Amino acid sequence: MTMKNLLLLLLLFLSLDTSQQFEGEKTENSSDLVRSFRGEQRRTSGTNGTADPSALEELEHLNRSAVEYFTGTLSTRLIPFAYVTAIAFGIPLNGYILGTLIVKVKTFSAAVLYLSLAVSDVLVLVTLTFRVHYHFGGNNWVFGEALCKVVTACFYGNIYCSIHMHMCISIKRYLAVIHPFTYKRLPKHSCSTWSTLTVWAVFFIAMVPELLIRQSYHLPQLRITTCHDVLPNEEKYYTLLLYYRMALTCLGFFIPFIVTVISYVSIIYHLNKSHHDWMCYIKMSTLVFVTFTLCFAPGNLLDFIHSVKLYMSREEYFYIYYNVALCLCSLHCCLDPFLFFLMSRMARSKLHYVTFKGKTISISI
Template sequence: MKKALLLFLLCFLLLDTSLQVQGNKTESNTTLIRSFRAGHKTNNGTNKSEYPSILEELEELDSCAMDYFTGILSTRLIPATYAMAVVVGIPSNALILGTLIVKAKTFSTAVLYLSLAVSDLLVMFTLTFKIHYHFSGNNWVFGEAFCQVVTACFYGNLYCSIHMHMCISIKRYLAIVHPFRYKSLPKHTCTIWSTLAVWAVFLVAMVPEVLIRQSYFLPQLGITTCHDVLPKAEEYYTLLLYYKMGITCLGFFIPFIVTVISYVSIIYHLNKSHHDWIYYIKMSTLVFIIFTVCFTPSNVLYFVHSMKLYTSREEYFYIYYNVALCLCSLHCCLDPFLFFLMSRTTGSKLSYITFKGKAMSFSI
């Protein structure tokens, strides 16, 4: 009885999806949580025991997904961009890490940059496995558990990197716009607790990524995908989409708004100052522009992609998202160079006259 009911539901879903596409091509009997549509493979003429039991077989990818998995974009261009980021990012972030460990006890800002360097290094290390995955024709060979860990580590540290930039912008905002309040703050304590809070939040936020199966075998192509294909499961499909949109808002949109307000206020107040802050203004503007260009496209596209999956079950935005994701990896390898540029202003002194006529100065 249960098998008959399940067969009826699968046929109903197949009919429903077939009405939403052009022509007479039959699509899958399930839809995807994350990217492309794929259905569960039936046993008609095929023995499931031929394939590894840990991998669930999926079939009937549409032409869009087939072109992506076999095309030069995902098998050459995307991994080549990742490879350039890794070659530059690992040694440069390691150098910054070694430099900042010594200074972390002296300068509170060094704590934030130290955490940023750690996040960027972890992103770079996970990229090495993604590079192998893409160059191998989008075939994952490291097992399901490691796919879950790499996925959680990659996205979790990207969001940590974004939040570290937000914390740095808030710190500089307080130093310039509210100098007296900033002077009285326990800066080391605040930065350490802020850093720990960010890491704790995203450690918890990435738990669903290690609880959900990420790797699936595709008989049509003879490959095992990691994170790119995930079938719809009715019991948690809607909740998972809400989770994806929520983590995008928490991980990007909220810190982006805070960062915009911080840098706009910084530039506005420095322009009103009688001191020559032109270099600091230029560097702050450059950091903000690079932050916006690198992180905005991928997060906006992912949010739109999630909305499309929820409303119309269209998945082609996932291709655009993967291309835009390359910009995030480039930002992680640019962070050390931005640090060196901004460090030229770190020793600069802000001076204010207190209500008692005494001068107060401190570094930003």
């Protein structure tokens, strides 16, 4: 059975199991929300009896699954422990990669892509330090609304930047193997630079909605202040954010995933037909692709399923599974440096020759 079929069966099992477990927690008056639990907004009156806009910060009436998540071991111990492990290994390794690549940017065309990937990984890990404090503190955010917005936008934006950097790297390798003469003529430094700038610009713009909406709310029921985890079900514009999240998942993951699949499958297929011994590179390409899939696919698939369930049946429990799957995304920040070391070592070990229409050229992949 293929990895794809196993993943689909796992998601089907989770959907059926949790649908029965939380069936009794649905409410008729629940509203569409975006990647979060839902709560009712409590309006506090001012001294003259009118609503006080500055006090619209509290949410109440959480359902049982949300309360169990915020007070349970999963969110207060296991998830932050996974983040701490990723930070401890990922920041030093990516820091070394950055130091190595900075001196090679002008001579190594792919260095721009790898450098951007390392920067994205470091930013993800830095934002995780705030999330670790948040989770270990009982899911209580103490850094204020502004920093909550910045951390949320930076975390998700750089996750998607990392995914697109992998897509760009896979396209570069695809061109080098499948279309070597075209690749040889390309201004590789310019293409890498503009690709990187485009990805960063797109996701900076894409994260603007996360910076505009309120992200932190106080929960009197639990005496904590959450960051991004609970949103009110009364504000109309949060329904629009549901469509925003689904579109962002398609742009940030599904499209680059399809491109990456096509690129690596084509690379492996053509190298297998070659009369040269490419088994080492085929194994490395397979390892890179499998790592990419296992780390990024579960979280993004669960995010999309969560959004669909909110839209179709107002069910929010998949948000718990999504938070667990985010640990795999942080793990990828640790694995990227190792994959870079392996690919760089293999590329330096020998020259690669691609035969095309009776001609042979030397090209480094």
